[in-house]
Amino acid sequence: MSRNEIRIAGAGGQGVVTAGRILAEAAILCGRAATHSQAYGPQARGGASRSDVVIDTEAIGFPLADEVDLLVILNSDAYLRYQPELGERGHLIIDGDCAPEHLSRHLCDSNVTKYPVVEKARLLSGGQLVAGIVALGVVQAFANVVDTEALREAVATGVPARHKELNLKALEAGMQLVGGVRA
Amino acid sequence: MNRTELIQGNEACALAAVAAGCRFFGGYPITPSTGIAEQMVRLLPDAGGVFVQMEDEIASMAAVIGASLAGSKAMTATSGPGFSLMQEHIGYAVMAEVPCVIVNVMRGGPSTGRPTAPSQGDVMQARWGTHGDHPAVVLAPSSVGEVYELTVRAFNLAERFRTPVIVLYDEIIGHTRESVVLPGSVDVVDRIKPDVEPEQFWPKAPAANGVPPMPAFGDGYRFHVTGLTHDQRGFPTEDSALTGALMTRLNNKVDDHVDEIVQVERFMLDDADVAIFAYGIVGRSAREAVQRARTMGIKAGMIRPLTLWPFPDVQVAAVAEQVDAMIVAEMNLGQLIGEVQRASGGRTEIVGHLRADGEPITPSQLLTELTDRNEAAR
Structure with a gap:
């Protein structure tokens, strides 16, 4: 693996910024270089939220996402806003509830996968706060970008102690949505 | 550690x-x-x-x-x-x-x-x-x-x-x-304190490097601090010779130590025939654009000043002497490009890649600039 760009986008309150930060921390635990950036603006409360992670085996050049390899979308606003920026060979993971009936023309079924991420988060916590961590589980099972054990460790240390068990459960649930991490 | x-x-x-x-x-x-x-x-x-x-x-x-x-x-x-x-x-x-x-x-x-x-x-x-x-x-x-x-x-x-x-x-x-x-620890430089008796202390009398030793208030040295032009005793003066001497010394503290102060990164410049001049975040884009351009056979390089001021005149001139064109990439409407032109002295073509719309200059944009130039040159 060389450079890998992952973007998680959704609404404020879905935990996408925390999820991105944790993924970057996990990459560092695996000895990789990582950067994390987030949409920063007046929309930080309530509106759209976005988290970009760049992971590389070597030192990272441009620290922001330039051609997204894996785009995770957790609400329909984020879909409209970010799907045009998906790289040519990029893959879209989209929450089942917000997937539009007709995908944009440049997307075809082979590079789009739907998972019930937000629904799973609701089942686990009664709200959407762990949606980002469920999404992280999906990302890990789908793309295997970091060591799973490192990701568990980063989740355990990256969330408030009282929410540790819930978030670890959310991570496992996300991985199970894909059918577990590929060997 | x-x-x-x-x-x-x-x-x-x-x-x-x-x-x-x-x-x-x-x-x-x-x-x-x-x-x-x-x-x-x-x-x-x-x-x-x-x-x-x-x-x-x-x-x-x-x-x-x-x-x-x-x-x-x-x-x-x-x-x-x-x-x-x-x-x-x-x-x-x-x-x-x-x-x-x-x-x-x-x-x-x-x-x-x-x-x-x-x-x-x-x-x-x-x-x-x-x-x-x-x-x-x-x-x-x-x-x-x-x-x-x-x-x-x-x-x-x-x-x-x-x-x-x-x-x-x-x-x-x-x-x-x-x-x-x-790093577990860093090299630290501290200001030089005076080594004369308080009665002999002139607060603005420079040491050999042009910099006056500096006590702290409370160290026992009495001194006056002013924004007015002053003499070596630290008191205001309207004497033209003393004014000129102060202006020269203040500026020479930096001008005489440009070699020590200025740092630049030279990346893949040794055989380059086109260079990107970039600093700060744009340097990251430029570096990546240069790497990608190299895989396409374009002899690109980058000069990136870590010190913007004093401006790296000598280093920019050396690149200008060598390359056919220097692309100045900055997230403004053209500020350091004027300095690059001045330092280059007409020895190479200077092209601006300027952006002031609140978005970063990306590696892809700079790569396009390099490939377009390469196509045009053929």
Whole structure:
């Protein structure tokens, strides 16, 4: 693996910024270089939220996402806003509830996968706060970008102690949505 | 012991400042620099330092000058409009020769502009924002790791030359979290104290390197501090010879040590026939564009100043001598491109790749610039 760009986008309150930060921390635990950036603006409360992670085996050049390899979308606003920026060979993971009936023309079924991420988060916590961590589980099972054990460790240390068990459960649930991490 | 951490540029700046010996922060929070103040609030009390949130940026800079005169290494951090408000007192620090560090995390301007958007619109202000002929030392890191290194260096240069030093980076570097190896310890330079008896002390009598030794208030040396043109005893003068001597000495502190102060990164330049001149975050894009262009057989290279002021005249001239064209990429409408033209002296074609719409210049954009030029040259 060389450079890998992952973007998680959704609404404020879905935990996408925390999820991105944790993924970057996990990459560092695996000895990789990582950067994390987030949409920063007046929309930080309530509106759209976005988290970009760049992971590389070597030192990272441009620290922001330039051609997204894996785009995770957790609400329909984020879909409209970010799907045009998906790289040519990029893959879209989209929450089942917000997937539009007709995908944009440049997307075809082979590079789009739907998972019930937000629904799973609701089942686990009664709200959407762990949606980002469920999404992280999906990302890990789908793309295997970091060591799973490192990701568990980063989740355990990256969330408030009282929410540790819930978030670890959310991570496992996300991985199970894909059918577990590929060997 | 070295340790790897995932931190923002603003956090790295604060950690570096404390490692370099900073024990006073006076500031007023403003996006996108606020992260520095937030970290200093956490770090300084434990380090035995003082954090003061002042009423505005004018007072912040005044507090920094006062703290430094009292013997503390002192800094402030600001953005956009706050940097404008600090200019008068930055000039005072130049004139009174008060070591201090000012960090400006650049955002879109003019005025309140785009508080959350990156920009490189303050590079000329960092040089000429305060009035009168004056030296300027301005450092421009391009990564979180370099924010750490250059913030330490800023304190060391400020102490060595008794002059304000400005660290200039943009919103992206300030807010992006990046894995960085933090050193267990850093080399620290402290201001030279006088070694004469208090009765023989002239506060502005320079040592051999042009820099007067500097006691702290309370050390037992009596001295007067003024923004007025002054003599070696530190008192105002209207004598033209003394005025000229002071102006020359203030500016020569920097001009005579350009080789020591200026740092540039040369990347893949040895056989390049086209070069990108870029600094700060754009240097990251340029580096990647050059690497990709090389895989396509284009002989591209990059020159990246880590020191914007004093401007790296000699280094830019050497590149201009060699390449057919130099692309100046900056996130403003053309500020350092004028300096590149001046330093190049007509020896190469200078092309601007300028952007001031609140978005970064990306590697893809610079690669397109390189490939388009390559096509046209065929």
